[in-house]
Amino acid sequence: MYRIALNARLLIPGKLEGTGRFTHQCYKRLVSLRPEDKFLLIFDRPPPMEFDYGENVETVCLLPPARRPWLFDVWFDYAVTWKIKKWNANLFVSTDGYISRRTLTPQLNVIHDINFEHNPDWLPSRYSKHFRKRFPEYARFATKLCTVSNYSRVDISKCYGIAEDAITVIPNSSDAMFIPIDERSKQAARDQFCEGKRYIVFVGSLHPRKNITGIVKAFEEYRRRGGSSELLMVGVSMWKDEKREALGVHYAGRLNDNALAKAVAAAEAMLYLPFFEGFGVPIIEAMACGVPVVASNCTSVPEVCGDAAAALVDPNDYDAAAKGLLKLEVDREFRQQVIQSGLMRSKDYSWDRSAEILSNEIDQLLNA
Template sequence: MQVAINARFLLPNRLEGIGRYTYEIVQRMALNHPEVTFHLLFDRPFSNEFLIAPNMISHSLGPGARHPWLWYYHYEVRVKRWLKQHQVDLYWGPDAFLAESPSKTKSVVTIHDLAWEHHPEWNAARVSRFYSKWVPKYCNRADHIISISDFTRHDLVSRYGLPSNKITTIMHGYDEKKSIDKLVEWQRIPLFDPYFLVLGSINPRKNSYNLLKAFIEYKDEGKITSDLVFAGELGKGWSRKERSFITACFRRSDVHYLGRVSESEKEALLFNANALVYPSLLEGFGLVLLEAAQFNCPVLTSESSVCQEVLTGYTNQGGVIYIDPYSSESIGQGLTEVESIQKGPSLERNRTWDEVARELWEVLIGKINE
C-alpha cells in the first residue's frame, strides 16, 4: 500500500501547530504500519530527522512554496503531477491543502480552523483570498475531511455547506508528562518569579495586543504582582502602531520576550508559571491548554467554544478562569483572579498521540477500502 502525505510544514527546529500535528501522527503511522510505504512530499530540501522508519520516503518538489502563487504551483502543478505519476492508494493533506489526485487515489484533508473567514485582516489580503478561494475547493475534492474540534466541524458545515457525514472530528493528543525532578534539571533559561506565561507565536489571533494593554494597566495600578513572559516568535499581521506598542512593551522590566524556546524549556516554564495566559480570539483546538494541565498550571483563557470544548473534554476545569478576549477589563480582572489560584486543571482523559494516530488511520484505511 502506498500513502502520500503533504510534508511542507515539517521544518527542523520549527515544529509548531500544523507541523507538530503532522509529525506526531506520521511518525506513529509509519512505525505502526511497516507494510505501508509513506511518501512525504516536501516543497524544499528535507531533513533526514523526519525519516525515522525504512518505509518512509521523502520527495522534494520545489521550489519552496512561501507565497500564494507558489502554493498554487506546488499543489496544482508539482504535487498533482507527482500523484499522477505514482498512482498511490491514498493522499492525505494534514495542512488544509489538497492537490487534485487521480480517480483511483482516495484523498483526505485535515482542516484546523477557518480563521481567514472570521478575520481576513489577520493575513495579507492575497493570503486570505487564496484560502477563501481554494480551501472550499480542497474540501469538495476530498473524499473525506478531518476536523480537529467540533467547533471547526460546525464551521465547515455552516460556512461551506459541507455534509456533516463527510467530516470526522479527531481531537489532538498530548505527550506524556515528564517527571518533575527532571524538569527542575531542565531550567536552562532565566526564570522570573512570579510570572504569567504566554506560549506560542505572538500574532493578532493570540490577542497579544489586548493582553499587554490589560497587563500594563493592572500592573501599574498594583492590582497584580506577576511579570509577563512571552515564549514564542513575534509574528506578522500587526499594524505599525500595534507592532510599535508591543516592541516597546518588551523593553519594560516586567515584560520578558524569550523568543522561540525548546520543548524542555517550555515544560520548565509551564512547571514554574503562576498561570498560562491564553486569551486567544480564535483557535481550531488549543493544544497548549492541555500542556498546561499536565503540570496543573492555572489557566486564563477565552470563553470561546473551542477552548471550553478542549478543557471540558480533557480536564476537571479546576483552576481555570474564562474571560472575554475582546475586553481589556475582563482580561485584567482575569489576571487578578488567576494570580491567586494555587493549582490548575488536571487531565482526566488519557488521550495520547498514539490514540489520535490510530483513529486517523482507521479513517484513512476506511477510505482506501471503500
C-alpha cells in the same frame, strides 16, 4: 500493502508550529501502526533526517517550494499530482488543509480552522484572498475531510456546506515533554527567562488572532490590582511585529522543544486570550504541566478546556482576566483544585489515540 503519500511540507526542524507538530506526531505513529504499508513523505525542501520514521518510508523533495499563494497551486496541483501518480499512490494524506485539485487519487484532508473566512484582515490580502478562494475547493475535493475540534467541524460545515457527520475530528494533544517539574527546575527557568522572578506565560505566534495587545492589557490590569508575577511571551511575529512593550513583560522568541516545556512548566499560570482558535494546543500543554489556565470563552477554547480552566473570559474583558489571575495567586486551595482538574483534562487528549483515528479513516477510504 497500500502505498500512502503524505504531505510533509510543514515538517521543518526547529519550527514545528501547531500544524507541523500535529503532522509530525500523527505521521510517526501512523507509520508505526501500519508496518505493512509503504509511505512517501513529500517535502518542498531537502528532506531532514529528523523525520526518518522507519524503513517503510521514502522521502522526496518536489520543487518549487510552496511558500507563496501562486506556488501553492503549482506545487499541489502539478508537482504533487505528478508524483503521486508516478509513485502509484493509493491515497494522499494532507494535514495542512491543502490538496491537489487535479488528481484522481483519493485524498484525506485535515483543515485545522478557517479563521480567514471570518477575519480576512488578519492576514496579508494576497493570502486571505487565496485561502478564501481555495479552501472551499479543498474541502469539497477531499475524499475524506477531517479537522481538530468540534468547533471547527461545525464552522467548516456551515461555511462550506458539508455535512457535519462527514467531517471527522482528530484532536491535537500535548507532547510527552510537557510534565510538572520541581521547584528547583522552576527557579532555573525563572532565572533564564524572567530575571529570577515568577511569571505568567503565553505561548503562540504573535499574530492579531492571538490578541497580543489584549494579553498585555490584561496583565497590566492584573499588576494594577496587586499581582506580583511577570509576563513571559513565547513566540514570534508572523506578518508584522506584534510585540507590545510594557513593564514586566518579557519576550523569549521561539524556543526549542525542551526550553518551551520548561518555560511552560515553570509558570504560575497561562494567560491565553485569542479571538479565534481551531484548537489551542498551549492550553493542553499547560494543563499537562500542572499550570492553571485563564483563557478566552470563544471559538474552540471552552471545548478544549472543558471544566478545567481557572476562568473563561471574553478576550476583551481585561478586568475578568486579571481577576482570574489574582484568584489563582491568593487562593491556594482554588489553585490546587484547578491544577488537578487540568492534569485530568490533559489526559483526555493523546497523540496515540489521534493517530489511531487517522489510521481508521485511512482504512475506511482504502477499503471503500
